Amino acid sequence: xxxxxxxxxxxxxxxxxIAAAERVTVLxxxxxxxxxxxxxxxxKTTFLNLITGYLRPERGAVRFWGQEVVGLQPHQVTALGVxxxxxxxxxxxxxxxxxxxxxxxxxxxxxGWTSFWKPLHEASRVQVADxxxxxxxxxxxxxxxxxxxPEGGRKLLDVAMAFALRPRLLLMDEPTSGVSAQEKFRVMxxxxxxxxxAGVTSLFVxxxxxxxxxxxxxxxxxxxxxxxxxxVPGEVLDDPEIRLAVTGRR
Amino acid sequence: MTHxxxxxxxxxxxxxxxxGTLLPRWLVFLLALALAKGxxxxxxxxxxxxxxxxxxxxxxxxxxxxxxxxxxRGWALREALLLLPLGAGVAVVLGAVVGLLVARYRDIFxxxxxxxxxMVLYGVLIKAYAVTGGSDGIRIPAPTVLGLQLxxxxxxxxxxxxxxxxxxxxxxxVSRYGASGFGYLAQAVRDNEVRVAYLGASPNRTVxxxxxxxxxxxxxxxxxxxxxxxxxxPGLSYWTTSGELVFVAVLGGTGSVLxxxxxxxxxxxxxxxxxxxxxYAWQMMLGAAMLLIIxxxxxxxxxxxxxxxxxxxx
Numbered sequence: 001x002x003x004x005x006x007x008x009x010x011x012x013x014x015x016x017x018i019a020a021a022e023r024v025t026v027l028x029x030x031x032x033x034x035x036x037x038x039x040x041x042x043x044k045t046t047f048l049n050l051i052t053g054y055l056r057p058e059r060g061a062v063r064f065w066g067q068e069v070v071g072l073q074p075h076q077v078t079a080l081g082v083x084x085x086x087x088x089x090x091x092x093x094x095x096x097x098x099x100x101x102x103x104x105x106x107x108x109x110x111x112g113w114t115s116f117w118k119p120l121h122e123a124s125r126v127q128v129a130d131x132x133x134x135x136x137x138x139x140x141x142x143x144x145x146x147x148x149x150p151e152g153g154r155k156l157l158d159v160a161m162a163f164a165l166r167p168r169l170l171l172m173d174e175p176t177s178g179v180s181a182q183e184k185f186r187v188m189x190x191x192x193x194x195x196x197x198a199g200v201t202s203l204f205v206x207x208x209x210x211x212x213x214x215x216x217x218x219x220x221x222x223x224x225x226x227x228x229x230x231x232v233p234g235e236v237l238d239d240p241e242i243r244l245a246v247t248g249r250r
Numbered sequence: 251m252t253h254x255x256x257x258x259x260x261x262x263x264x265x266x267x268x269x270g271t272l273l274p275r276w277l278v279f280l281l282a283l284a285l286a287k288g289x290x291x292x293x294x295x296x297x298x299x300x301x302x303x304x305x306x307x308x309x310x311x312x313x314x315x316x317x318x319x320x321x322x323r324g325w326a327l328r329e330a331l332l333l334l335p336l337g338a339g340v341a342v343v344l345g346a347v348v349g350l351l352v353a354r355y356r357d358i359f360x361x362x363x364x365x366x367x368x369m370v371l372y373g374v375l376i377k378a379y380a381v382t383g384g385s386d387g388i389r390i391p392a393p394t395v396l397g398l399q400l401x402x403x404x405x406x407x408x409x410x411x412x413x414x415x416x417x418x419x420x421x422x423x424v425s426r427y428g429a430s431g432f433g434y435l436a437q438a439v440r441d442n443e444v445r446v447a448y449l450g451a452s453p454n455r456t457v458x459x460x461x462x463x464x465x466x467x468x469x470x471x472x473x474x475x476x477x478x479x480x481x482x483x484p485g486l487s488y489w490t491t492s493g494e495l496v497f498v499a500v501l502g503g504t505g506s507v508l509x510x511x512x513x514x515x516x517x518x519x520x521x522x523x524x525x526x527x528x529x530y531a532w533q534m535m536l537g538a539a540m541l542l543i544i545x546x547x548x549x550x551x552x553x554x555x556x557x558x559x560x561x562x563x564x
Contacts, residue, residue, distance in 0.1 A: 078450040090448065092441040095434070103438050106431035107451045116432035165450060
């Protein structure tokens with residue numbers, strides 16, 4: 001039997017009377033690309049926040065490779081091998097694009113506080129950073145401040161930083177939101193190619209059904225904090241009831 | 251550190267070394283004070299690099315100065331090269347305890363908490379008269395450096411060169427820190443804490459470590475100030491002392507190592523001349539100078555130089 005990389009069991013959290021997560025139970029297996037869809041307020045981002053320790057559930061368990069992570073802080077969950085990117089890119093805007101990735105690499109390579117005293121721009125580290133930037137098509141902009149990147153570039157850098165940590169599991173919150181219609185497939189092609197090459201399992205929250213259909217191997221539908229459907233994108237997204245719940249249209 | 255910064259730093263070091271023999275004694279004394287205070291200002295700049303403004307660095311400034319004072323009087327320890335690490339050590343130990351609390355706060359909460367803690371020390375120094383001498387403080391004898399004991403003006407000159415060497419060493423260390431992974435991590439915390447956590451590093455622990463570094467720097471500045479002045483008093487921990495350090499950091503600019511040090515020298519010069527020529531309006535003149543800097547060079551005195559270099563490099 002395959003071992004799940006992520007086990008979520010009976011996860012529950014309420015904000016007042018609103019159910020942000022209601023007995024959510026999911027198993028994610030290595031190599032899967034799980035698209036998470038649902039209407040606004042369905043609890044998609046909350047789900048990511050619960051997995052990564054940003055929010056603490058009222059009840060339930062989250063296990064990464066069998067290890068319980070509820071109660072850990074985001075930096076501790078991340079250090080276990082769970083990367084995350086954000087709907088609104090979270091960058092170090094005063095640092096250059098390359099330095100953003102270098103900081104991620106420096107944290108990943110950490111062996112006690114002493115290693116932090118070495119220069120950030122060590123030749124070997126810069127080489128690795130440039131490889132990551134090349135993979136994400138950002139090498140040409142490496143010396144620009146991250147704050148000067150266009151939205152599509154910011155999205156890619158946001159994921160590139162999480163990717164530079166060499167996570168086993170990558171959680172992405174709306175990787176194509178704010179990216180133009182022409183750019184979104186290029187962004188997703190780049191992301192998926194990088195994930196496949198590195199063998200990273202991923203969960204991504206997405207509003208764009210076309211993107212989910214094209215890139216997810218499995219889709220989870222959330223509605224009012226509950227899992228409404230879980231299956232192959234073609235089948236799930238063709239169900240008129242599900243479509244109505246997610247998009248408001250049959 | 252760029253080649254230019256290094257060149258300027260070496261030139262400044264050379265000039266300051268010459269200044270000790272060429273300038274009148276009162277000016278050398280002023281420079282020694284400025285260098286000692288420069289270290290404390292540098293400690294403020296290091297915290298600002300992590301996005302934190304402390305209005306309580308007087309805590310470390312005073313604690314280290316008093317530690318040196320007690321060691322000199324209680325243990326007859328006169329060797330400056332032992333007093334400096336002792337003071338820095340006391341500041342770091344104090345920072346390690348206090349930091350457990352303050353490293354969890356940011357912005358105005360961090361500023362006010364640090365201010366409150368330095369005022370607690372002020373209160374203790376004032377009230378514990380039997381130990382601290384109350385508001386009179388403690389007189390401190392001239393130190394020895396590597397066993398060398400001088401008196402009068404020569405002793406002051408010795409302390410000046412001690413301050414110069416210490417400041418130069420610390421400036422070098424802080425510039426190394428700025429280019430290190432640790433220095434960038436502190437900047438990253440300033441820019442975006444959430445992201446730092448999601449890269450696997452603890453923002454609070456980063457702030458804590460930065461706080462300890464700043465405590466050590468400020469402690470060294472405190473000991474040097476005490477050795478210079480020959481006297482410590484509770485005023486070192488008063489909030490206006492801490493505020494002055496922030497003032498000078500903003501005056502000089504916090505984007506580099508040389509900015510805070512240059513700011514400290516300029517500040518001491520403006521202050522003493524303003525005090526000499528306008529004894530009733532010197533604070534107003536300092537205020538006016540600050541206003542002009544905020545309006546016309548918001549990055550601090552050193553920022554136009556940095557901008558010029560960057561433009562030439564590009």
